[in-house]
Amino acid sequence: MPIVDVRKLTNGSKLAEEVYTSLGGLLFTKGTPLYEKEIEFLDAFMIKQVSIEDTNVDVGESKEIHVEEKAAPKVTVNIIEKPSFQEHFNEAVTKLKNLMIRVQGGDNIPVMEVREVVSPILAQFQEKPQVLLSLRRYARMDSYAYEHAIAVGIISYMIAKWIKVPEKEWMQVALAGTLLDxxxxxxxxxxxxxxxxxxxxxxxxxxxxxxxxxxxxxxxHGLSEGVALAALQHHEREDGSGYPLGLLGNKLHLYSKIVAVADVYHAMCSDRVYQKAKSPYVVVEQLVQDSFGKLDPSVVHTFVDGITQFAVGTLVELSDGTIGKIVFTDKKHPTRPMVETGGHIVNLAESRHVSIVKVMEQ
Incomplete structure (x- = not known):
């Protein structure tokens, strides 16, 4: 009964024992043959090794080796805690607000100063991209306009990367999102x-x-034509139903298509005076619907695929009131992941009567 690393499994290997998730839910029964799909599930559930039936299957010569561990000498380390994403976000919002007050007074946009505001928060975001699913937690009603600008800049930057916009343009796209309003x-x-x-x-x-x-x-100075067009066109829609010019999708600049998706996503995920925040999963499903005529379908689907890739391990509340943890996202159904709750797995792609209504703050 060899114990094999999941990444070394050969298609057709059969489980010699049942496999359970970290919360005790049964994932696979004894004797289940493992193919690409099953191996993908094991990896998604962060299961490193499994026992397989002793056949001629190549097991990569996996062996359990016991090594006597020696006590490591005690070392005193002074830890300087890095500022949290919340602190970086709040700082960016405050700085942007002060810069925009100058614009309200008639000044041109201080582009280099705006870049200096945006750059650190983008760098911080690279370390914690899962905040895309929980930007609501960083919101304060009294400064929504500036928080929205920072958030749309971040989201636009990520979309630009995901849809393979040339890297030299990523900052311009981020500025387009930050300056959309x-x-x-x-x-x-x-x-x-x-x-x-x-x-x-x-x-x-x-x-x-x-x-x-x-x-x-x-x-x-220092802003491209795409940034200007994003400000002009981010309320235009693919079917010509938007404003101010009622342009069709083939007349819209790519930056405006990116910023439009980021704008709608963050707005719908946020508490506003006239609207309560919606679950990110409810919002992305709405975006998919809007990709039929309103928003650019390629941008929407790339964004949905991108944002849901960070979801594994996220705590969520389901519409039936239960709390669970996302354990697997199928690329065919990115808005309907598998959720582990109460020791069993709920596949939202099959249980259509249940949905994610809230991403829990962690």
């Missing part, structure tokens, strides 16, 4: 801060922020 600096404060629904006249005025943003960015 810069034109609101010219909108009447009473309209921007109105708690209720806007009148038709007020909404027409609000829509002008896209044109104002384009003008402000064009007047500032």
């Amino acid at each position: 810069v034109g609101k600096a010219k909108i009447d404060r009473r309209i921007l801060q109105k708690p209720g629904k806007l009148t038709p006249e007020e909404f027409e005025e609000m829509k002008k922020h896209t044109v104002y943003g384009y003008q402000i960015i064009k007047a500032s």
Whole structure:
């Protein structure tokens, strides 16, 4: 009954013992033949080794070796704790707010200073990309506009990487996301801060922020045409139903398509005056629906595949009130992962009556 590393398994190997998940749920029964799909499951559940039936299957000569361990000498280390993502995020929001106050006063965008705000938070994000599923936890209602700008910049940057935009453009895409609403600096404060629904006249005025943003960015040095067009076009839609020009998808700049997806995702995941935050999984399913006519389908599907790859190990609340942990995401059903709860596995791709309603703060 050889014990074999999962990564060394050969297709057709049969389990000599039952395999359980870390919480005690039965994953595979004794005698189950292991092929590519089953091996992928074992790897996803972070199971390193399994016992297989003693056949002629190549087991990579896996052996258990016992080595006498010697006590290591005690070493005193002074640990300097790194600032948390929350601290970096809050700092970026505060700095951006101060910079945008200058723009509201009539200054051009201080591009280098905005880059200096964005760069550290992007670097921090590379170490903790799973926050894409829980950006809501970093939100404060009183500074939503600036938090939204930072978040959309981060998300846009990641989408640019995932859809293979040339690396030299990644920062420009991040700036496009960060500055998407810069034109609101010219909108009447009473309209921007109105708690209720806007009148038709007020909404027409609000829509002008896209044109104002384009003008402000064009007047500032160090920003590409794509950044300006993202500000102008991020409310346009593939079927021509957006604003301000009602352009069809083939007339829209790639940056605007990226920023549009990032904008919708973060807005729907956030608590706002007129809307409660929705689960990231509910939002990405809505994005998939919107990819039929509203948002660029290739950008949406790349984003959904990208954001769900970080989900394994994330605690979630299901619509039936149970709490579980995501243990596997099937690329064919990225918004309907497998969740371990109460010692058993719920496959949301099959249990369509259950959904993820909340990503838990950890």
